[in-house]
Amino acid sequence: MQLTIEKLVYGGDGLARLPADExxxxxxxxxxxxxxxxxxxASLLEQKRGFARGEAExxxxxxxxxxxxxxxxxxxxxxxxxxxxxxxxxxxxKAAILKENLRRIAKLELETNITIHPSPPWNYRNxxxxxxxxxxxxxxxxxxFGSHELLPVEECPVSSPLINRxxxxxxxxxxxxxxxxxxxxxxxxxxxDDSRLLIEASCEPGARSTPVREWADAMTSVLPEIAGTxxxxxxxxxxxxxxxxxxxxxxxxxxITYITEAASYRVSAGSFFQVNRHLINELVKIVxxxxxxxxxxxxxxxxxxxxxxxxxxxxxxxxxxxxxxxxADLLYNSPANVKAIRAATTDFLRSxxxxxxxxxxxxxxxxxxxxxxxxxxxxGLGAHRMTYISCDPATVSRDLAGLLSAGYRIEQVHLxxxxxxxYHLESVFHLVR
Numbered sequence: 001m002q003l004t005i006e007k008l009v010y011g012g013d014g015l016a017r018l019p020a021d022e023x024x025x026x027x028x029x030x031x032x033x034x035x036x037x038x039x040x041x042a043s044l045l046e047q048k049r050g051f052a053r054g055e056a057e058x059x060x061x062x063x064x065x066x067x068x069x070x071x072x073x074x075x076x077x078x079x080x081x082x083x084x085x086x087x088x089x090x091x092x093x094k095a096a097i098l099k100e101n102l103r104r105i106a107k108l109e110l111e112t113n114i115t116i117h118p119s120p121p122w123n124y125r126n127x128x129x130x131x132x133x134x135x136x137x138x139x140x141x142x143x144x145f146g147s148h149e150l151l152p153v154e155e156c157p158v159s160s161p162l163i164n165r166x167x168x169x170x171x172x173x174x175x176x177x178x179x180x181x182x183x184x185x186x187x188x189x190x191x192x193d194d195s196r197l198l199i200e201a202s203c204e205p206g207a208r209s210t211p212v213r214e215w216a217d218a219m220t221s222v223l224p225e226i227a228g229t230x231x232x233x234x235x236x237x238x239x240x241x242x243x244x245x246x247x248x249x250x251x252x253x254x255x256i257t258y259i260t261e262a263a264s265y266r267v268s269a270g271s272f273f274q275v276n277r278h279l280i281n282e283l284v285k286i287v288x289x290x291x292x293x294x295x296x297x298x299x300x301x302x303x304x305x306x307x308x309x310x311x312x313x314x315x316x317x318x319x320x321x322x323x324x325x326x327x328a329d330l331l332y333n334s335p336a337n338v339k340a341i342r343a344a345t346t347d348f349l350r351s352x353x354x355x356x357x358x359x360x361x362x363x364x365x366x367x368x369x370x371x372x373x374x375x376x377x378x379x380g381l382g383a384h385r386m387t388y389i390s391c392d393p394a395t396v397s398r399d400l401a402g403l404l405s406a407g408y409r410i411e412q413v414h415l416x417x418x419x420x421x422x423y424h425l426e427s428v429f430h431l432v433r
Contacts, residue, residue, distance in 0.1 A: 002060065003029060005038045010097050010393055012081030012423040014038070018052065029054045032145070033075055033084055035063035036093075065089035070122065070421075071157050078145040080158065080421040087121040087420060094425040095415055098393045105397035108404065114413045117286070119278050121420040126194075126277040128159040129187040130167070132201075138174030140167065140186070158421055160277060162197055162225055163188040169222045180215050182207025183231070189267070191256050192277060198256040199229040200269045202245070207233070209248060216251040228252030230269035244270065244324055255329070260284065263308045266332045270325040272302045276418040284309055286414050286428050287387055293359030297383070299345045300364045303329035304338070307362075311338045314359070320348045345370075349377035361386045369395025375402040386431040391418075396427060408433045 003016035014034035017026035028051045031042055039061035046053040059066075069075070069083035082090045095114050102108045131150050133139045141153035154171055155164055166188050173179050185202040199219055203212055216229040229252060232245035247254075247269075255268040261281045267273045274280050287306050292313035301307050301319035303326055311317045317338045321327045327342040334340050341348060345365070348354045354377065361383045363370065369392060370378070378386070379402070386408065390396035404410070412430040419425065 001042060001044075003031065003040055003042050003054070005031065005034045005036055005040065007036050007100075008034075008093050008097065010101065010423060016040075016042075016054070027052055031056055032081065034059075035066055035085055035089070037061075038063050038066075063089075073142075073151065073153055076144055077141075077151050077153060078143045078147075079156070081423045083421050087118070090121075090420065091116050091118060091415070091417060094417065094423075097423075098413075098415060098425060098427055101393035101397045102400070105394060106401040106404065108397075108400065108410075110410070110413060112410060112413055114415050117279060117282050117414060117416045119276055119417045119420050122157050123160050123164075124276050124278050124420060125156075125159045125163065126190045126192075127187065127273070127275045128156060128163050128167075129185060132170075132174075132179070132183055132186050134174070134179055134181050134183070138171075138177075138179065140170055140174060159188070160190045160194045162190045162194045166197055166199070166223060166226070170219075173218070173222065178215070178218060180208065180211035182212065183215070184234075189256060189269075189273075190277070192259050192280070194277065195225060196227045196256055197223070197225050198227055198253065198267075198269060201229065201231045202234045203231055203248070205233060207248075213249040213251075216249045220251040226252070227256055228254055228269075230254055232270065262288075263333070265303050265305065265308065266329050267303050268325055268329050270323075271329050272323070272326055274305065274418065279416055279418055280305075283389075283416050283418070283426070283428075286416065287362060287389060288313075291360050291385070291387075295356065295358045296360040296362065297356075297358045297381075298362045298364075299348070300366070301330055301340070302326050302364070304333040304340075306364070307338050307340075308333050308335065310360075310362070311335050318353070318356070318358075320345055346374055346377070349374065349381070355381070357381075358383045359385065362389070363387065364389040365395075367392045367395065370399045372402065375399055379403065379406040382433075384433060388429045388431065390427050390429070391424060393425060393427065396429065400429065403431060406433075 005014040013030035016029045031054045040056040041058040042054040074083045139152040144151040182203040187200040189198045219229040231249040258265045288309045296314040298307040298319040301321045307317045307319035322344045330340045408431040414428040416426045
């Protein structure tokens with residue numbers, strides 16, 4: 001059937017509608033790898049009660065913003081979603097999606113402009129995670145689009161040049177049968193100038209420890225830029241993932257030094273750190289520049305990306321992080337006037353420490369957002385300013401609805417494009433009350 005794409009929605013799909021019938025207006029159809037205004041010939045892959053999923057067979061009328069994809073794996077690989085759009089149009093798509101989510105979920109029409117911070121569109125990732133298979137034949141890659149089937153990938157144009165050299169080295173090892181059974185995932189983490197690399201691998205429960213340790217030693221020596229290799233057992237994550245994976249082998253360094261314009265950070269294997277090597281400095285400036293006072297609270301602090309800079313303009317910073325590994329890095333990276341607390345944000349806000357008066361609260365939660373109980377606790381803090389860093393427009397819209405109803409207003413909105421070629425978008429909201 002022929003369909004016309006109305007708009008793009010969060011998740012990478014285009015929205016079209018089936019022809020209307022006796023039951024009313026047409027059912028929504030979600031189609032990947034299309035652009036707004038395009039007319040396509042499509043086949044339906046799945047029919048649900050409220051929507052359908054389709055596939056574009058032919059682009060009958062292409063958008064003027066359509067370009068030739070840069071990567072040979074595009075459309076087969078599940079990693080990228082927008083390579084068929086010019087980079088300038090990708091930014092327009094993301095800004096429109098952010099506004100639409102705010103309008104639909106938070107019932108908010110932005111009265112301030114969104115400041116957009118673009119990235120170099122290729123080779124931007126400093127961290128790349130790939131699936132690995134040793135049998136029946138070796139393969140390293142991503143999941144195929146829309147599945148959990150492994151697609152072998154020998155290069156990744158959104159990853160840094162050093163990471164791509166490391167991917168090639170792992171392929172060479174795999175073809176030489178030099179990777180033991182049981183290792184099923186490998187992550188590459190490069191430093192700021194792409195000169196040093198930390199390898200993090202995951203293996204299945206029951207993997208033989210001696211071959212794994214020998215492989216860690218071999219992996220560390222494959223390239224001179226590899227600082228170290230750390231292997232985790234993914235079967236040791238405890239009940240419902242409450243404990244962190246256990247290190248079972250290591251060779252060389254267990255951490256890497258990441259130097260930004262504002263500070264230097266120790267980042268250990270297993271710690272969270274932002275992935276766009278070109279925009280980390282910009283993100284830190286957006287979050288920290290121009291703010292000062294007695295006390296700042298940095299929730300979901302990670303390794304201290306923001307608190308290590310905020311402490312220069314605040315008398316004290318309270319930095320809260322729940323991960324044991326990230327908290328250890330936070331302690332290491334924190335100057336004397338940063339108090340690093342290991343706690344879940346919910347627990348911290350319920351404690352006496354969480355009731356202190358603060359001039360600024362910085363929030364950088366996971367994709368799931370804050371949630372209702374954290375929003376209520378934050379409102380009770382009464383901070384004059386909050387800065388919310390989000391990687392999901394739906395959850396930030398939900399959380400903002402609660403904060404705005406409590407009297408906060410949006411002073412600035414930034415769209416920081418940490419993830420070119422994908423539907424993912426990072427936004428920063430400066431709130432004041």
